[in-house]
Amino acid sequence: MDDESKVLVIYTGGTIGMLVGHQGLLPEPLFLTETLRSQNRFHDPLQESLYSHSGSVQGFRQWSSSGTSSPLSNPIDTAGHSSDLLVRSSRPIGQPALLTESHPTAIQQPLCRRLSEDLYEANLPSLVTPRSAVPGGSGSKRIRYAILEWSPLLDSSNIEIHDWIRIATEIELNYSFDAFVVLHGTDTMTYTSSALTFLLEDLGKTVIVTGAQIPLSQLRNDAVDNLLGALSIAGHYVIPECCLYFNHTLFRGNRVSKFSSFDLSAFSSPNFPPLVNVGIDIVVNWNDVIRQTGLRRFKVHKDMSPHVANLRLFPGITDATIRAFLMPPIRGVVLETYGAGNAPQRSDLMSSLKEACDRGIVIVAISQCAKGSVSDAYETGRTLLQAGVVPGADMTPECALTKLSYLLSKPELSSSEVRELMRMPLRGELTRPSRSTPTQPTINQNFENIQGLLSQFVRLSSSVSPTPKVVVTSNSMDEATQDAAKPWSWTAAEAVTTEAALVPFLIHLAAARDDVESLKFCIASPSGIDDSQRNAAVAGGVVNCLDPTSGRSPLHVAALNGSSRCTGILLESGALVHLRDSLGHTPLYYAARQGHESVVEILVKVGANLGGSDFDGGFATLAVQNALHSGDQNAIRIWTKAGMAVDI
Numbered sequence: 024m025d026d027e028s029k030v031l032v033i034y035t036g037g038t039i040g041m042l043v044g045h046q047g048l049l050p051e052p053l054f055l056t057e058t059l060r061s062q063n064r065f066h067d068p069l070q071e072s073l074y075s076h077s078g079s080v081q082g083f084r085q086w087s088s089s090g091t092s093s094p095l096s097n098p099i100d101t102a103g104h105s106s107d108l109l110v111r112s113s114r115p116i117g118q119p120a121l122l123t124e125s126h127p128t129a130i131q132q133p134l135c136r137r138l139s140e141d142l143y144e145a146n147l148p149s150l151v152t153p154r155s156a157v158p159g160g161s162g163s164k165r166i167r168y169a170i171l172e173w174s175p176l177l178d179s180s181n182i183e184i185h186d187w188i189r190i191a192t193e194i195e196l197n198y199s200f201d202a203f204v205v206l207h208g209t210d211t212m213t214y215t216s217s218a219l220t221f222l223l224e225d226l227g228k229t230v231i232v233t234g235a236q237i238p239l240s241q242l243r244n245d246a247v248d249n250l251l252g253a254l255s256i257a258g259h260y261v262i263p264e265c266c267l268y269f270n271h272t273l274f275r276g277n278r279v280s281k282f283s284s285f286d287l288s289a290f291s292s293p294n295f296p297p298l299v300n301v302g303i304d305i306v307v308n309w310n311d312v313i314r315q316t317g318l319r320r321f322k323v324h325k326d327m328s329p330h331v332a333n334l335r336l337f338p339g340i341t342d343a344t345i346r347a348f349l350m351p352p353i354r355g356v357v358l359e360t361y362g363a364g365n366a367p368q369r370s371d372l373m374s375s376l377k378e379a380c381d382r383g384i385v386i387v388a389i390s391q392c393a394k395g396s397v398s399d400a401y402e403t404g405r406t407l408l409q410a411g412v413v414p415g416a417d418m419t420p421e422c423a424l425t426k427l428s429y430l431l432s433k434p435e436l437s438s439s440e441v442r443e444l445m446r447m448p449l450r451g452e453l454t455r456p457s458r459s460t461p462t463q464p465t466i467n468q469n470f471e472n473i474q475g476l477l478s479q480f481v482r483l484s485s486s487v488s489p490t491p492k493v494v495v496t497s498n499s500m501d502e503a504t505q506d507a508a509k510p511w512s513w514t515a516a517e518a519v520t521t522e523a524a525l526v527p528f529l530i531h532l533a534a535a536r537d538d539v540e541s542l543k544f545c546i547a548s549p550s551g552i553d554d555s556q557r558n559a560a561v562a563g564g565v566v567n568c569l570d571p572t573s574g575r576s577p578l579h580v581a582a583l584n585g586s587s588r589c590t591g592i593l594l595e596s597g598a599l600v601h602l603r604d605s606l607g608h609t610p611l612y613y614a615a616r617q618g619h620e621s622v623v624e625i626l627v628k629v630g631a632n633l634g635g636s637d638f639d640g641g642f643a644t645l646a647v648q649n650a651l652h653s654g655d656q657n658a659i660r661i662w663t664k665a666g667m668a669v670d671i
Contacts, residue, residue: 026154026607028258029634030168031110031200033193035186036176037208037233039246050176052118055206058239059150059170064251066150068106074153098184107146108169111196113140113189113263116145116191118174142196147171157259157305166258168204171197179208179215179234184327184428189213193221194230195323199632201601202229202257206250209234209281209289211265216276217422218327219265220450221429225319226264227601227630229257232276233268238289245270245287252301259597264313264450268296275311277452280393294417294454313451314564314597320630328431330356333420335359335391342371349379355427355441357420360409364388364397364414366407373410380411383438385431387445389415389423395453413442416453426452522630527568534577534593537586542577546596566598567648574605582610582626585619590626600631607636615665616646618657623664632666643667 034040040055041048059065063072070599110116133145147169156163163222171193177186194203207215216232223230233253235246253268265276270288278295300306330352334345336359349356360366364389366373380386388397388407396417408414415423426449430441448455507604526545533541543567567576578598581589590610594600603609611631614622637643647667650658663669 026163027151027165027167027635027639028201029108029199030166030202030204030254031108031194031197032168032170032206032254033190034170034172034176034206035179035182035190035208036173037179037206037212037234038238039206039233039250040176040240041238041241050178052172052174052176055239056150056170056172060251062247063153064247065152065254066220068151068152070153072153076412106149108149108167109144110147110169110171111142111144111193112171113141113143113192113196115143115174116147116171118172149605150663152254152258155255157255162441164258166254166256166658167239168254168258179210179211182208182211182215184218184329187218187222187327188325190215191219191323192325194223195321198228198321198630198633200228200391201634202256202261203231204253205230205232207232208233209236209269213276213279213281213419213421214425216265216267217419217452218425220275220277220422220452221284221426222324223265223321224324225315225317225321225630227261227315227321227599229260229262229585230276231257231273232265236289256299256301256305260299261602262298262307262312263315263599264298268299270295270405271301273301275451277426277450278419278552280419280421282393291393294396294419295451300476309564311451312567314599316595316597318591318594318625318629320628324429324432326432327425327428329428331355331357331424331428331431333357333359333424334359336366338367340367340372341367342375345372345375349375349384355382355431356384357423357427358386358388358412358416359391359420360388360397360407363395364390364407368406373406376407376412377410385427385438385441385445386412387415387418387423387427388412389418389420397634413445415445418453422452472551526565527570530565530568530577531570531575531580534581534589535584536588536667537581537584539588539592542589542592546592564597566593567602569604574603576602576604576610578602578610579604579608582614582619582622583617585614585617585622587619587621587625590622594629596623600626600629601634603635607640608642609634609637612637612643613663615661618661620657620661620664623661627664627666639665 024033034055036050038048040050042051042054062075071086073083073086076082093344099647115137116135133147135143135145137143149167149169151168152166154163154165175432190205190368195493205215205219212232212234219230231253233249235244235249237244237246239246240248248271249269252271256262256268262273267274267276267290267468269290272290273290274290274292274297275295278292279290280292281289282291283289296308296311298308298311300308330351332348332355334348334356344548358366358376376386390397397414418426422444427441430444520581529541530545532538533545566578568582569576569659573579575583576598578590578593578600580586581593600610609631611623611626614626633643643662644667645664647659647662647669649655650662651669659669
């Protein structure tokens, strides 16, 4: 429904769902799902629990005096929604029969259907959270989620490359969900989150990896906060990255390393700020969120090279050790160097590295320091570059290794192309060297910037053509006029505020009229203010700014009005194709409903699909039925292109 987000939880194992056994903690099948079903913070389908009536004193008093049954009852959703969610997997879904002496009462398992050799599906019972709203999110929502539990559950120390590919494949098979949460053990969590950032190519939805240091089975634990936090962010925000959530912080998945086996704050991202900080408020750092550009649809790369390894330099390392390490079948090595990329200057060592590079082995240098980057500031670092070693900037060891494995698995890439791509940020995994510092615009520049913005505002707002040009210059003003203008034009910050108030209106209007010139003007930032300042004023970037009355993005408006040229420009500039408006509709729904075939084709090309109330609310189905009833072949063709199964 339009007030629900659908999230798939892929439960691979890890501490979060473990119980104490005879030899220590071990994962127990179905324990986590049954525990969440009994807790009203995670499951309250009838909205009868304390959590659903604690928004006000009056609400709580009415609930407590109403004689409502225990908050732990009513596990079945009878509120008019289906309590099952269709989930697909490359492996059989469900646990083996648990009817044994230790399990005298079997827990009912879903019926798993085999569709092909590597494809299974089942209707999994869903859990639904109480309604909640978060700052900057898409309104008050309930989060409906299903748990796809692996069998057997894995300790994260047993995770391997094929498991990363399995997670990515399950996300691909269930991409109709709004977002994904991966429950995982902490020991290798950063390897998994790094690998997924590369395997999930052109990702357009939120993927969050999380787990716990203390299992949910313990009274005092961090599992509740981590899982609830991950669900809340996944259900309310579209952050099209693979992320890692832990201890009230959402990190970019390929920027994190585990630095503590003891603290609840177990992960650190020393070279890149968090994407989301969760405190009293949820603060999304939209400036740092990756926005996918270009007309490419989501796909999964299903291969990684196992012939990669990490080699940590140490004083006294021998040439024989290095030569043995670089022997076939090794194809790529992450070389952990001293400090800012330094290495011993022995000729035998450098000769071994150069000989390996000449053979086609890709060697990437990163720093052994948790914080900082490799550079060529020292002579001892430059000799590595001369030997053919690639600088890996500030990548973490986990990221460098998984990125190298990902690139080496692409047969179309040569060794030189892999080396070049290792130097480039593909998923925000490394920091580009800073070339220049943006200068603060002058007062006159602020006037000129606002003049250009107001000219566009008048041109788009007027139905008369041609429109007059607004001229506001500091040179043509007398002193009194300039003083009157100071409250909105005197500083760069005030210029940002003015621009942020006008640009969202302009970009929606430009999208509605298919006005390419004005759209490009809004996207390109007419002011001299850098993008980080500008995007801070328009959360999520101007191409995704929402109309507060309808919740529609510029892409919704372009789709509704058939603005095919603006649709393409918005998508190339990072517009989110899966955003839904206040009614729960996607841009694809509006384009199909209005019969804009060219826009439908563009949206489908980049992976758009019908979701929310488009499908669950029956609106798309009703439109198809009307088209069939009236014999509207044009509409039938367009809805078929949009992904509807039309039974003619």
